[in-house]
Amino acid sequence: MSVKSAITIKGTKEGLIFLLDDQCDFMSLLDELHAKLDKHEQQLTGPMVHVFVKLGSRNLDEEDKEKIRGAIRRQGNFLVQSIESDLEANVPALEPPSLQTMTGIVRSGQVVQHDGHLLFIGDVNPGGSILCTGDIYVMGALRGMAHAGCEGNDSSIIAASLMTPTQLRIAEVISRPPEEWASAEPWMEYAYLRNGTMEIDKLTHLHHYRKEAMLFKGV
Amino acid sequence: MGEAIVVTSGKGGVGKTTTSANLGTALALLGKKVCMVDTDIGLRNLDVVMGLENRIVYDLIDVAEGRCRLPQALVKDKRFEELYMLPAAQTKDKNDITPEQVGKIVEELKPDFDYVIIDCPAGIEQGFDNAVAGADQAIVVTTPENAAVRDADRVIGILDKRGIKSPKLIINRIRPNMMKSGDMLEIDDICQVLAIDLVGIIPDDELVIRAANHGEPTVMNPNSRAAIAYRNVARRILGETVPLMPLEEKTGVFGRVKKFLRMG
Numbered sequence: 001m002s003v004k005s006a007i008t009i010k011g012t013k014e015g016l017i018f019l020l021d022d023q024c025d026f027m028s029l030l031d032e033l034h035a036k037l038d039k040h041e042q043q044l045t046g047p048m049v050h051v052f053v054k055l056g057s058r059n060l061d062e063e064d065k066e067k068i069r070g071a072i073r074r075q076g077n078f079l080v081q082s083i084e085s086d087l088e089a090n091v092p093a094l095e096p097p098s099l100q101t102m103t104g105i106v107r108s109g110q111v112v113q114h115d116g117h118l119l120f121i122g123d124v125n126p127g128g129s130i131l132c133t134g135d136i137y138v139m140g141a142l143r144g145m146a147h148a149g150c151e152g153n154d155s156s157i158i159a160a161s162l163m164t165p166t167q168l169r170i171a172e173v174i175s176r177p178p179e180e181w182a183s184a185e186p187w188m189e190y191a192y193l194r195n196g197t198m199e200i201d202k203l204t205h206l207h208h209y210r211k212e213a214m215l216f217k218g219v
Numbered sequence: 220m221g222e223a224i225v226v227t228s229g230k231g232g233v234g235k236t237t238t239s240a241n242l243g244t245a246l247a248l249l250g251k252k253v254c255m256v257d258t259d260i261g262l263r264n265l266d267v268v269m270g271l272e273n274r275i276v277y278d279l280i281d282v283a284e285g286r287c288r289l290p291q292a293l294v295k296d297k298r299f300e301e302l303y304m305l306p307a308a309q310t311k312d313k314n315d316i317t318p319e320q321v322g323k324i325v326e327e328l329k330p331d332f333d334y335v336i337i338d339c340p341a342g343i344e345q346g347f348d349n350a351v352a353g354a355d356q357a358i359v360v361t362t363p364e365n366a367a368v369r370d371a372d373r374v375i376g377i378l379d380k381r382g383i384k385s386p387k388l389i390i391n392r393i394r395p396n397m398m399k400s401g402d403m404l405e406i407d408d409i410c411q412v413l414a415i416d417l418v419g420i421i422p423d424d425e426l427v428i429r430a431a432n433h434g435e436p437t438v439m440n441p442n443s444r445a446a447i448a449y450r451n452v453a454r455r456i457l458g459e460t461v462p463l464m465p466l467e468e469k470t471g472v473f474g475r476v477k478k479f480l481r482m483g
Contacts, residue, residue, distance in 0.1 A: 105414055107376035108369050125372050125412055126365075143412065
């Protein structure tokens with residue numbers, strides 16, 4: 001059987017480094033960890049050994065980390081010093097927030113709150129508001145208030161089929177049309193932040209702002 | 220079993236009581252048995268507009284608290300055999316009755332009448348809850364002003380939460396020349412924002428004020444344009460298809476062309 005081991009153990013001056021594979025399933029990883037530790041039971045007795053666990057690009061919550069600690073701790077002389085993931089050093093949540101679709105009409109006094117991006121199909125009337133941690137796309141008339149990136153994400157945008165809001169907010173920036181800008185254009189528009197001020201542009205120009213690599217097939 | 224319709228608006232002074240009185244009378248005029256219920260406790264007006272103030276013996280609170288039976292409190296109209304009114308109390312306030320009590324009274328009225336028209340007070344507090352309890356259907360009255368439309372929108376949202384899903388809209392106090400010059404909100408704009416069925420447009424008419432002061436509902440006067448509009452609303456409620464009345468009083472060649480285009 002030439003199955004590649006999911007766990008590599010390296011010895012250093014400080015102690016042992018457990019390199020855990022970041023592609024395989026977490027449960028099978030845990031099983032293999034148990035198996036490996038059981039197999040080497042005799043060799044792994046003796047004086048106190050420091051263990052450093054490296055998860056690779058896998059991200060684990062505290063509960064799962066505790067399972068790893070528990071598995072290693074069963075060997076009486078192993079002391080888990082750290083459990084590190086390459087990801088933690090970078091951005092905490094790399095997973096992009098999902099897009100939620102919602103239909104209806106937000107009337108005066110009503111508030112829609114959403115964690116992530118929101119596609120709202122319907123009108124937002126004056127006095128109604130939408131609050132979102134991500135982007136807001138309104139397929140309909142945006143006549144009320146919209147707050148995108150309400151937890152501070154200033155790269156969020158607000159797009160609407162008909163952009164006539166009472167107020168727009170992105171992250172900490174508040175904009176009051178029509179004092180600052182007016183729009184009743186027949187095309188879809190979006191609001192975004194440039195150097196800390198809000199600007200409006202045609203929705204077809206969004207890719208200039210986002211600069212996302214797109215792969216379209218065809219000639 | 221009759222239908223209970225609440226007439227509401229959120230904002231005050233847009234013509235809820237006038238609409239209730241005229242709608243009730245117009246339905247009676249069309250041969251329906253109607254009871255109007257005034258839930259504006261402490262600020263009752265419906266009896267004044269109907270000219271029935273001096274006939275009140277018992278009121279809504281008396282019925283709720285069991286001081287009289289429901290039929291005793293009903294005031295019969297002086298013009299129609301089958302038009303009744305249940306007046307509000309003037310000495311109490313909105314918190315002296317609960318939505319459950321009003322709902323029970325409306326339920327009791329429904330089997331005996333074709334329509335129960337409930338006149339709602341302004342605001343969205345207890346008085347509103349009282350009026351909406353027991354209603355099957357709602358008519359939202361607004362005027363072509365931003366503030367009134369905003370409040371109507373709010374009320375439509377609250378009605379939706381209370382289970383009245385598709386209220387009907389009446390746009391009151393329309394001044395055609397102001398609308399034409401762009402100083403007043405357009406009917407189409409209002410309908411677009413509120414997104415509910417339009418059941419009538421009522422032109423602003425001095426005769427309405429005169430009639431209310433004489434305790435005579437406007438609908439009785441066939442020369443009033445508002446009267447025709449209210450009669451049309453009543454006919455639409457009965458299920459007839461009645462086209463919206465043209466707003467221009469004198470239609471010149473241009474007006475006729477415009478009307479023709481709109482119909483085509």
